[in-house]
Amino acid sequence: MTFYGSDYDALEAFDPEIAGVLMSELDRLRGGLQLIASENLTSPEVLTAMGSVLSMKYAEGYPGRRYYGGCAEVDKAENLAIERCKALFGADHANVQPHSGASANQAVYGAFLKPGETLLAMSLPHGGHLTHGTKVSFSGKWFNAVHYGVDAETEDIDYDQVEALAKEHRPTVILAGGSAIPRLIDFERFRAIADEVGAIFWVDAAHFIGLVAGKAIPSPVPYADVVSFTTHKVLRGPRSGAIVCTEEHKAAIDKAVFPMMQGGPMMHVIAAKAVNFKECGTPEYAAYAKQVVDNASVLATTLGEHGIRPTTGGTDTHLSLHDLQGVGVSGKDAEARADAAGIVLNKNAIPNDPAPPSVASGIRVGTPCVTTQGMGTEEMKTIAGLIAKAVTEGDADPGHPVSQEVRAAVTDLVMRFPAYPR
Numbered sequence: 001m002t003f004y005g006s007d008y009d010a011l012e013a014f015d016p017e018i019a020g021v022l023m024s025e026l027d028r029l030r031g032g033l034q035l036i037a038s039e040n041l042t043s044p045e046v047l048t049a050m051g052s053v054l055s056m057k058y059a060e061g062y063p064g065r066r067y068y069g070g071c072a073e074v075d076k077a078e079n080l081a082i083e084r085c086k087a088l089f090g091a092d093h094a095n096v097q098p099h100s101g102a103s104a105n106q107a108v109y110g111a112f113l114k115p116g117e118t119l120l121a122m123s124l125p126h127g128g129h130l131t132h133g134t135k136v137s138f139s140g141k142w143f144n145a146v147h148y149g150v151d152a153e154t155e156d157i158d159y160d161q162v163e164a165l166a167k168e169h170r171p172t173v174i175l176a177g178g179s180a181i182p183r184l185i186d187f188e189r190f191r192a193i194a195d196e197v198g199a200i201f202w203v204d205a206a207h208f209i210g211l212v213a214g215k216a217i218p219s220p221v222p223y224a225d226v227v228s229f230t231t232h233k234v235l236r237g238p239r240s241g242a243i244v245c246t247e248e249h250k251a252a253i254d255k256a257v258f259p260m261m262q263g264g265p266m267m268h269v270i271a272a273k274a275v276n277f278k279e280c281g282t283p284e285y286a287a288y289a290k291q292v293v294d295n296a297s298v299l300a301t302t303l304g305e306h307g308i309r310p311t312t313g314g315t316d317t318h319l320s321l322h323d324l325q326g327v328g329v330s331g332k333d334a335e336a337r338a339d340a341a342g343i344v345l346n347k348n349a350i351p352n353d354p355a356p357p358s359v360a361s362g363i364r365v366g367t368p369c370v371t372t373q374g375m376g377t378e379e380m381k382t383i384a385g386l387i388a389k390a391v392t393e394g395d396a397d398p399g400h401p402v403s404q405e406v407r408a409a410v411t412d413l414v415m416r417f418p419a420y421p422r
């Protein structure tokens with residue numbers, strides 16, 4: 001059945017310019033390899049809920065306690081999202097209203113920190129996130145952020161440094177998680193350090209929560225006071241955020257999301273989150289999450305065999321970070337050369353990067369999208385070879401023979417494993 005919100009022909013008739021953008025974006029997704037570690041290809045079911053009539057309803061407050069009438073239907077959607085989220089992660093409490101990962105984090109700050117108080121988090125250049133106390137973010141302007149990093153030898157989190165900084169600065173909150181951490185995080189160790197100094201232990205699981213949902217890696221939920229996350233990365237839901245926490249912090253989190261930080265919730269996106277949480281409880285999703293990790297591991301190792309060294313020696317998750325210094329190409333050039341050949345990835349700083357962030361000495365690659373397309377470890381070996389060829393022999397010009405040769409191989413791959421099959 002066609003439903004309001006899914007009528008492409010009507011949009012095209014009224015606004016061909018925007019309809020054209022939608023169609024050419026679909027072509028772009030179908031035509032290349034999406035290796036951005038924070039992206040995924042969400043389901044038509046999730047997209048349907050997002051583009052739906054639930055978008056209109058004002059529903060400030062929480063189910064059964066709204067500031068507007070007419071909320072009976074949206075209450076059902078939010079209650080389903082909350083219950084499914086709690087069940088999926090075994091959490092005491094879930095707040096499904098944050099608009100994004102950054103909004104979820106803002107609420108966690110609002111719940112636990114007063115302006116000027118101290119946060120201990122991973123530094124951005126070592127794999128953290130802008131919202132973890134960087135100077136350009138509200139989090140660095142309003143709070144006293146102290147940062148830990150990775151060990152120079154292992155390139156993984158320096159837990160001894162975390163402990164030493166925690167004892168020295170007595171932070172109100174200790175935060176684990178980031179955007180470029182290829183390895184598992186030792187939540188037990190973080191919990192012990194937080195307990196030693198009486199800090200709240202917060203995990204920003206934005207990147208890897210999908211692997212937790214699919215039981216492919218250990219969960220932070222039994223260890224953390226609060227876990228914030230996005231729903232659109234490996235998790236494969238709508239573009240949004242959520243927070244789970246222990247019973248003890250339930251009231252503080254709910255008050256911080258609304259009314260402290262947000263106004264009316266996006267009920268269409270909350271419904272889409274409910275659909276996504278249901279998907280994540282299926283055996284198919286669990287198999288997907290495991291395949292994402294297997295694929296990332298093979299992609300990282302094979303790139304290493306081509307001289308593009310994975311930091312920490314590999315990955316346990318959906319992403320790997322690669323040092324290009326061995327092949328003498330900058331992250332910026334690698335990104336442009338891959339793009340010219342139909343491979344979308346991003347330049348990324350590596351720990352102790354000698355280059356400025358706008359150039360960077362590394363790239364970050366992730367397997368959520370290509371795994372959604374059904375690719376496996378054999379295809380990862382092929383992709384690693386294509387990346388290596390584009391990066392080391394190619395050019396930012398799509399007309400360059402190497403760009404064209406790699407693009408032809410990319411086209412062959414995406415024809416066999418289409419995104420959004422017709």
Ligand SMILES: *Cc1c(COP(=O)(O)O)cnc(C)c1O
Nearest residue numbers: 100101102129178179204206207
């Ligand atoms: C992506 C990400 C965020 C921000 O999510 P947005 O939805 O882009 O606001 C926050 N924290 C981490 C660790 C992330 O990777």
